[in-house]
Structure formats: structure tokens, C-alpha cells
Amino acid sequence: MVLPRSTNAQRLHGRASPQGTHHYAARFHDLAAPGHFREIPSGLAMSSIGIGTYLGEPDDATDRNYTESVVAAVEGGINVIDTAINYRFQRSERSIGEALKHLALEGYSRDEIVVCSKAGFLTPDGEMPDDVDEYFASEYLEPEIFLPEEIAAGCHCMAPRFLEDQLGRSLANLGVTNLDVFYLHNPETQIDQVPAEEFRRRIRAAFEFLESVAATGKIGAYGMATWNAFRENVQSPGYMSLAEIEAIAREVGGPDHRFRFLQLPLNLAMPEALLRPNQTVQGKTLSTVQAARALGITVVVSASLLQGQLTRNLPQHIARAVRGENDAERALQFARSVPVVATALAGMSRAEHVRANSRMVSMEPAGREEFLRVFEQQAQHL
Numbered sequence: 001m002v003l004p005r006s007t008n009a010q011r012l013h014g015r016a017s018p019q020g021t022h023h024y025a026a027r028f029h030d031l032a033a034p035g036h037f038r039e040i041p042s043g044l045a046m047s048s049i050g051i052g053t054y055l056g057e058p059d060d061a062t063d064r065n066y067t068e069s070v071v072a073a074v075e076g077g078i079n080v081i082d083t084a085i086n087y088r089f090q091r092s093e094r095s096i097g098e099a100l101k102h103l104a105l106e107g108y109s110r111d112e113i114v115v116c117s118k119a120g121f122l123t124p125d126g127e128m129p130d131d132v133d134e135y136f137a138s139e140y141l142e143p144e145i146f147l148p149e150e151i152a153a154g155c156h157c158m159a160p161r162f163l164e165d166q167l168g169r170s171l172a173n174l175g176v177t178n179l180d181v182f183y184l185h186n187p188e189t190q191i192d193q194v195p196a197e198e199f200r201r202r203i204r205a206a207f208e209f210l211e212s213v214a215a216t217g218k219i220g221a222y223g224m225a226t227w228n229a230f231r232e233n234v235q236s237p238g239y240m241s242l243a244e245i246e247a248i249a250r251e252v253g254g255p256d257h258r259f260r261f262l263q264l265p266l267n268l269a270m271p272e273a274l275l276r277p278n279q280t281v282q283g284k285t286l287s288t289v290q291a292a293r294a295l296g297i298t299v300v301v302s303a304s305l306l307q308g309q310l311t312r313n314l315p316q317h318i319a320r321a322v323r324g325e326n327d328a329e330r331a332l333q334f335a336r337s338v339p340v341v342a343t344a345l346a347g348m349s350r351a352e353h354v355r356a357n358s359r360m361v362s363m364e365p366a367g368r369e370e371f372l373r374v375f376e377q378q379a380q381h382l
């Protein structure tokens with residue numbers, strides 16, 4: 001059974017606020033280690049670990065598991081929830097919606113929790129339809145939510161009408177009236193599909209829509225969630241310059257634009273966003289995380305555990321350099337301790353993993369010296 005969307009009357013109102021998220025952090029006053037909650041420039045207090053909802057089957061059992069996991073996460077000191085409309089064919093958003101309802105009954109208010117979603121990839125509704133083409137034709141093409149020429153790589157769209165439609169569906173799935181962060185999902189999917197000028201025009205049109213919807217308060221901020229774009233070499237065809245993207249946001253929204261979040265992978269096996277000097281901001285060559293800091297953009301890390309692969313068999317020298325009782329903790333400790341990172345996401349469909357990872361709420365993130373030890377140890381093993 002696919003969980004239903006909420007009606008307007010049933011939704012949780014409002015969005016995360018500085019006051020609400022600090023109130024949430026204060027609930028964990030006795031438990032949370034210094035540095036677990038980080039205040040970002042907008043004033044929100046975000047937990048150093050967030051729950052991701054990407055992986056897993058589109059079935060009822062996984063729905064229930066994610067609902068239980070999200071409840072356990074918020075009860076355990078994690079107030080950042082990440083999803084996307086296409087995760088498990090919209091079912092992850094609905095599982096979160098169920099969890100938020102449950103948490104509201106427990107006394108958590110909407111303004112304590114940072115709820116983030118993404119749009120860009122076409123997705124069916126709950127399950128794979130028998131005739132996919134017929135589904136997208138009747139659901140999207142005939143009502144002109146997108147036009148055929150707006151689809152790239154057969155699966156991706158960032159046209160304003162489509163984003164508006166997807167935001168509406170996400171809010172209904174999540175059972176909320178507002179989102180805290182709305183990401184353009186892997187926009188680099190389109191980069192080699194259209195000429196550079198058209199790609200820029202599409203980003204600009206998307207940002208115009210996102211600025212307009214942020215101005216109404218329906219979303220708190222917007223961002224980009226990417227996989228390769230900001231980790232590539234400058235010469236690579238899929239590369240994107242963060243300063244150029246931010247300049248588009250400034251062109252559209254002025255100096256107080258709301259392009260304030262960047263999500264990308266950064267983990268022990270994928271350190272490029274930290275180490276590769278592939279960005280230029282005001283004439284300075286920087287890594288992507290440094291560029292984000294210089295531009296006032298909050299960084300959220302995805303795939304902190306490399307889709308689970310970093311939870312076992314880490315090399316001995318990493319184990320010596322990073323604190324943690326097991327490899328999952330060491331990998332999370334690394335990702336959340338990268339200077340500039342607000343939150344490191346861990347996908348957790350199982351509540352037992354939430355409870356295990358929540359142990360880190362009471363463990364201090366690594367300071368600069370401890371963090372740098374990873375690289376000293378790595379250098380010795382080259």
C-alpha cells in the first residue's frame with residue numbers, strides 16, 4: 001500500500017527557525033557534546049549528523065523502517081532530515097511525513113526540525129507503473145508541466161513549472177506547508193546534454209523560480225545537491241564553478257539571495273571537495289568547501305559512509321587517526337569534522353543504525369589537529 005499524500009488541513013505548519021532549532025538543541029543540553037549542534041549563518045542550529053533516506057526498496061516494510069528511523073533520529077539528537085521526491089518513488093518523503101506526524105504528537109514542533117528535499121529527476125508515484133511512458137505523458141506532458149524539449153538524458157528537468165509542481169507534491173508527501181531547504185537535484189545531469197548557454201539559461205530560470213518561492217516563505221532557502229559537478233577537475237566536461245553559480249543567484253536575487261546550501265559527497269574515500277583546488281573566488285584558488293565558505297553557502301555532506309562501504313574494513317592507519325568505536329563511527333566522525341561542514345548525512349533505513357550512530361551526539365567532533373592527523377597518516381602510507 002502506498003501511503004497517501006496529506007491534505008492541506010492535515011499539514012504541519014511553519015518551518016525550522018533559529019529559535020525552534022536552538023530549543024531543540026537545548027533539549028539535548030545534558031547529552032550533546034560541544035560542536036554537535038552548529039549554528040549556520042541564517043541562525044539555524046543543525047545537528048552534525050543528519051538522516052538520509054535514499055537507499056532501500058520501494059516497499060511497505062522499508063516505508064515503516066524509515067518512519068521508525070526518522071522518529072528515532074529526532075528523539076536521539078538529529079534534527080536534519082534529507083530526502084528527494086524521487087527517493088523510493090516518493091515513498092521516502094511519505095515515510096518522513098508519517099514520522100513528522102508522530103513526532104508532533106510527542107511534542108516536537110515543526111520549527112525544531114530542518115526538512116530538506118530535492119527536485120530534478122522524473123519519478124513515478126509510489127511504484128513503477130506498467131506503462132511508464134503513458135504515466136509521464138498523462139501526468140506531466142499533457143498538462144504541460146514539462147515540455148519534451150525540457151527533459152535531459154531522458155530523466156531530468158529543471159524547468160520552473162516542473163519545479164513548482166514537484167515542490168507541491170513534496171510538501172503534500174511530507175505533510176508540511178513549508179520546506180527548509182529545496183535543492184536542485186544533480187543539475188550536472190544536463191551539463192553535457194545542452195549547449196553551455198542553454199545550461200546557464202536553465203539554471204537562471206530555475207533560480208528565478210526558487211527566489212520567488214523563497215520570497216513567499218514557502219521554502220527557507222534553496223541549493224544544489226550534486227554528485228560530480230563540484231568535485232571534478234576544472235577541465236572536466238561535467239565541472240561547475242560555484243562562484244559562477246552563486247553569481248547567477250546574485251543576478252536574480254541580489255546580495256541577499258537564498259542560494260545558501262550545497263550538498264555533495266565528501267568522505268574518507270572521496271575527499272575531493274576538501275582537497276582539490278578546483279574553484280576560484282575573487283581571484284583566489286580554493287577547494288569547493290573553502291569556496292562555499294567564502295560565498296556564504298552552507299555545506300551538507302552526502303554519502304558520508306560511501307553507501308555503507310566505509311562501515312567496515314577501514315585501513316588500520318585511519319582507525320589510529322580518527323576516534324570512534326567502530327568504522328561507521330570513524331567515517332562519520334571524519335565527514336562531520338570537515339571544517340565548514342554543517343551536517344554529514346548518513347542514510348539509515350534501520351532504527352538500529354540510527355541508535356548506533358546517535359552515540360556520536362555525545363562525542364565531540366574532531367578538532368583541527370585530530371582531523372589533520374588523517375592526512376598525516378595517509379601521507380605515510382603513500
Ligand SMILES: NC(=O)c1ccc[n+]([C@@H]2O[C@H](COP(=O)([O-])OP(=O)(O)OC[C@H]3O[C@@H](n4cnc5c(N)ncnc54)[C@H](OP(=O)(O)O)[C@@H]3O)[C@@H](O)[C@H]2O)c1
Nearest residue numbers: 052053054225302303305306307308328346347348349350
Ligand atoms: N546527489 C545527491 O543529491 C545525493 C547522492 C547520494 C546521497 N544523498 C543523500 O545523502 C544521504 C546519505 O547517503 P547514502 O544514503 O547514499 O549513503 P551513506 O549514508 O554513505 O550510507 C548509507 C548506508 O549505510 C548503512 N549504515 C548506516 N549506519 C550504519 C552503521 N552504523 N553500521 C552499518 N551500516 C550503516 C545504511 O544501512 P541501513 O539503510 O540499513 O540503515 C545504508 O545502507 C542519502 O540518504 C541522501 O539523503 C544525496
